[in-house]
Structure formats: structure tokens, C-alpha cells
Amino acid sequence: MYETTTLQGKIKLFIKILIPILITQVGIYLISFFDTVMSGRAGATDLAGVAIGSSLWVPVLTAINGVLLAITPIIAHLTGAKENKLVPKKVQQAIYLSIVLGFLVILLGGMALEPVLNLMALEPEVQHIAKYYLITLGAGIIPLFIFNTLRNFMDALGQTRVSMFIILLSLPVNILFNYLFIFGKFGIPALGGIGAGIATAITYWIICLVSILIIAFMQPFRGYQLFSNWLLPNGRAWREQLKIGMPIGIAMFFETSIFSAVTILMSVYSTNTIAAHQAAMNFASLLYMIPLSVGMALTIPIGYEVGAKRYQEAKKYAYIGISGSIFIAIFNGVILFVFREPVASLYNSDPTVIELTASFIVFAVFYQLADAFGAPIQGALRGYKDVNMTLVISLVSYWLIGLPSGFLLANYTSLEAYGYWVGIIIGLSCGAIALLWRLFHLQRKY
Structure with missing residues (x-):
């Protein structure tokens, strides 16, 4: 990270930070995307099971x-204030915390x-695949959390291209292991959707080991000597991270868990409807990586400028990011609407599932605009x-406005399953308005 003095310089630096984060986030999500798509090729039951899982x-x-993401503003504030010597201690404690969270x-x-x-009225075969997909994937949880901590450290230094490289390296590995375990190759039995869980766990281990090697031997990370002079776990350092991270994590949980709640509520519909809903949600979530990446990128320069007490510069970065995100969303919405049927056919070859998925994608156009x-x-x-x-805004907008309105529309109007999507759009829109008000309030305060 470095200080900029012109609007052009800020846009250039922001893009330099954003593009690798976006590619990284899309890459991380593509692991789940490939799990779902490749499982769908094994059958609608495998698609539904992996999608539920x-x-x-x-x-x-x-x-x-979200909890682990707290290390990004912490490190950004320290580097902005020129207190680099404190960085290794913070990251070491964050690694300890990530391991504990993984075990929990x-x-x-x-x-x-x-x-x-x-609780979900699933067909027995779908439930079996969902259960063992999650169990096998669980073998990679701890290395995944360690990787995310190390990645947030690298990103906070503005070195976002490194985590991008790691994820791009992992994608062909994930596809290869999916191919081996889902369809059964080279003597490995065909495990269908369950094989996707094994492939993903192996991928998580690989990206963790690669990130450790890069930080240990590559500059500028090697200069911080993260893996030297290890300190014992420190409750005070954990509390500092949790004080920032817990609200972030819970807010993110409120936002994403509403989709799981909708999936549970939609389990009364046919397997084809569930598969179509999950396929459309899977692709819409892939598009969500764009505004999510913009948000992650904004945290870095804004944290850096706030740490240096340059509040007007932080304000300019906010407007650059928000306006760019809206422009991209409008462009994506047009493309998605035009190509909704080809996108739907990526997930399944059944004409009924394709038709249903394309219908859900129309609603996804509006939902990603709110995001x-x-x-x-x-x-x-x-x-x-x-x-x-x-955290408060997420709770109210998603769970007290979005989900109840979706339930009412799905059960008491002709929208049926589509009613839940309309409810999600309402909740996201209310949340976005409230967050914008909060940002204006904060900028006036500073």
C-alpha cells in the first residue's frame, strides 16, 4: 500500500488491488461451482445433494x-500508521484463532x-449425498481457515496478486480430483457428489501449504518473519480480532444463511425445483463475488487512509468502489437476462430443470443489483x-424483512417458489439503503 494524491492515482491503485481479489474470490467460488456443475453431470440427485450440502x-x-477478515483492517491500520513491527504478532495470533475456529x-x-x-423433507438418496459431501469436505476445514488468514494478511499489504496466483493454481487441481472421484477414474470408484467433497478437501490442503511456502520464502512477506519467534496464544489479541471479526462474521452469516433457510423451506417442492433453485442460486452467488470483491478491496485503502488519519482520501475511495460496483452489476444483469437459458443448461441436461433454472435466473438479475x-x-x-x-442492519433486513416477506409471497400468492426470491430482493434492498445511510453518517462524523 502507498499514499495517493490524485483521483486518477486512487482509481489506478484501487483497480490494482481489486482485480486480483476479484479473480481470487471467483476462483474460490468456482471450487463450489465446479462441485455443483460436475455433480450435476452425474445426475439430478447428485446435483441436489451437493447443492443442499x-x-x-x-x-x-x-x-x-468474516471473523478471519478482521485481520485485514487491523494490518491495514498498522501499516498506515507505520507500525509494521507489530504485524507478525497479530498474524500469529490470527492463525491460532483460525485453528481453534476450525476445530469448533x-x-x-x-x-x-x-x-x-x-428437518428437510429430502429424498433419502439426496440426504445421503448431502451428508457425506459435507463430512468428506470437513477434512479440509482447518487448512482452509489457515489459508484464509494468511491470504487476508497478504491482501492487507496490497499484495493481492499472490493470493490470486494460489487460487488459480488450485482450480485445475480441484477439477482433476473432481473428475477422478465423482466419475471414478484410474481404479477409483465413482462416488458421485460425495467425491466432490473429497476433491475439495484435498484442494484446501494444497492451497494452505502453498501459501505457507510463499510467505516463508518470498518477499515482501519473508521480511515479516511470520513463522519465526512464535508467541504463545494470547487471549487479549484474540479479543481484539473477535471484537471486529464477530460482528462481520455474524452479519455475513445473517446474509448467507437466509439462502439456506429458503432452501429448507423449499424442500417441500419437487427435486427438480430444488435442483433448479440451487443451480440459479449457485450462479447468482458467483456473480456476487464481484460486489463482495469490491467490498474487500475497499477495506484495504480505506483502512490504510483511516490509519493515517486522511479521512477525505478514505471517502473518495468509498465512492470509487460503490459507483464501479453498480455499473458492473447493471452490465451483468443485461448479460445474464439475455443468456439465462445457456447458463441454465450448464447445470443439467434435463429440459424441465433448465426451464425452471432460467426462470429463477430472471429474479437473480434484480437480486444482484441490490448486492x-x-x-x-x-x-x-x-x-x-x-x-x-x-450486524444490526443485516439481522433486520434479511431475517425480519426479507425471509418473512418471502414466506408470505411463496405461500399466499401465485408466485409459489419464486416468492422466496422476491423476499430476498426486498431484504437486500432494505439492507443496502440502511448501509448507505450508515456510511454517510460515518463520513460526516470524521
Whole structure:
């Protein structure tokens, strides 16, 4: 990171930070995308099972990643204030915390998985695939959390291209192992959707090991000597990260878990409807990586400028990011609407599933427009270390407005399953408006 003095310089630096983050986020999501698409080629049952498993895993992953994401503004503030000597201690403690969180997710997930799946009126085969997809994927949870911590450290230094390289390296590896385990090659039995979980866990281990090697031996990371002079776990350092990270993680959980709640509520519909809904949601979530990446990128320069007490410069970065995100969302919406049927056919060859998926994608056009406002603003607020109000806004807009309105529209109007999507759009729109108000309030305060 470095200081900029002109608008052109800010746009150039922001793009330099954003593009690798966007490619990285898309790459991370493509792991789940390829799991779903390649499982769909094994059959509609495998598609539904992996999609259900993914819908349960993603909110948990997002929530924990929110906690781990707190290290980005912490490091950005330190580097902005020229206190680089404190960085290794913060990152070491964040690694300890990521390991503890990984064990907790495995423990609690093991206890909750069966009861949660039993709540859903799934066909036995779909439930079996969803259960063992998650169990096998669980073997890679701890290395994934360690990688995300190290990645957030690298990004906070403005070195976003490095994490991009790691993820791009992992994609062909994930596709290869999916091919081997889903379809059964070279003597490996065909495991269908369950094989996707094994492939993903192996991929998580590989990206963790690669990131450790890069930080240990490459500049500028080697200069920080993260893996030398290890300190014992420190509760005070954990509390500092959790104070910022917990509200971020819970807010992200509220946002993503609403989709899991919708999936549970939609389990009363046919397998084809569930498969189509999940396929459309999977692709819409891929598009969400754009505003999410803008938000993550905004956290870095805004945190850096706030750490240096250059508040007007931080304000300019916020407007650059938000306006860019909205423009991209409008462009994406047009493309998605025009090509909705070819996109739907990526997931399944059944004409009924394709038709249903294309119908859901029309609603996804509007939902990603609302996301284009909300996600970048959340990233800007994280740069100020302002996270508690975001938590409140997420709870109200998604769970007290979005989900109830979706339930009413689905059960008491002719929209049926589509009603849940309309409810999500309403919730996201209300959240975006409230977040924009919060950002204006914060900028006036500073």
C-alpha cells in the first residue's frame, strides 16, 4: 500500500488491488461451482445433494471468514500508521484463532448435521449425498481457515496478486480430483457428489501449504518473519480480532444463511425445483463475488487512509468502489437476462430443470443489483472498523424483512417458489439503503 494524491492515482491503485481479489474470490467460488456443475453431470440427485450440502456449508464458511477478515483492517491500520513491527504478532495470533475456529466448526457440525438434514423433507438418496459431501469436505476445514488468514494478511499489504496466483493454481487441481472421484477414474470408484467433497478437501490442503511456502520464502512477506519467534496464544489479541471479526462474521452469516433457510423451506417442492433453485442460486452467488470483491478491496485503502488519519482520501475511495460496483452489476444483469437459458443448461441436461433454472435466473438479475450497493458499503465500513451497525442492519433486513416477506409471497400468492426470491430482493434492498445511510453518517462524523 502507498499514499495517493490524485483521483486518477486512487482509481489506478484501487483497480490494482481489486482485480486480483476479484479473480481470487471467483476462483474460490468456482471450487463450489465446479462441485455443483460436475455433480450435476452425474445426475439430478447428485446435483441436489451437493447443492443442499453447499447451501449449509457456505453460511458457516462465510461467517468464519468474516471473523478471519478482521485481520485485514487491523494490518491495514498498522501499516498506515507505520507500525509494521507489530504485524507478525497479530498474524500469529490470527492463525491460532483460525485453528481453534476450525476445530469448533468440525465439532459442532458433527453434532448438528444429522438433525438439520432431518428437518428437510429430502429424498433419502439426496440426504445421503448431502451428508457425506459435507463430512468428506470437513477434512479440509482447518487448512482452509489457515489459508484464509494468511491470504487476508497478504491482501492487507496490497499484495493481492499472490493470493490470486494460489487460487488459480488450485482450480485445475480441484477439477482433476473432481473428475477422478465423482466419475471414478484410474481404479477409483465413482462416488458421485460425495467425491466432490473429497476433491475439495484435498484442494484446501494444497492451497494452505502453498501459501505457507510463499510467505516463508518470498518477499515482501519473508521480511515479516511470520513463522519465526512464535508467541504463545494470547487471549487479549484474540479479543481484539473477535471484537471486529464477530460482528462481520455474524452479519455475513445473517446474509448467507437466509439462502439456506429458503432452501429448507423449499424442500417441500419437487427435486427438480430444488435442483433448479440451487443451480440459479449457485450462479447468482458467483456473480456476487464481484460486489463482495469490491467490498474487500475497499477495506484495504480505506483502512490504510483511516490509519493515517486522511479521512477525505478514505471517502473518495468509498465512492470509487460503490459507483464501479453498480455499473458492473447493471452490465451483468443485461448479460445474464439475455443468456439465462445457456447458463441454465450448464447445470443439467434435463429440459424441465433448465426451464425452471432460467426462470429463477430472471429474479437473480434484480437480486444482484441490490448486492451491488450493499456489499461494497460493508467493505467501506470495515475499513473504518465500524462493524456493529452492519450486524444490526443485516439481522433486520434479511431475517425480519426479507425471509418473512418471502414466506408470505411463496405461500399466499401465485408466485409459489419464486416468492422466496422476491423476499430476498426486498431484504437486500432494505439492507443496502440502511448501509448507505450508515456510511454517510460515518463520513460526516470524521
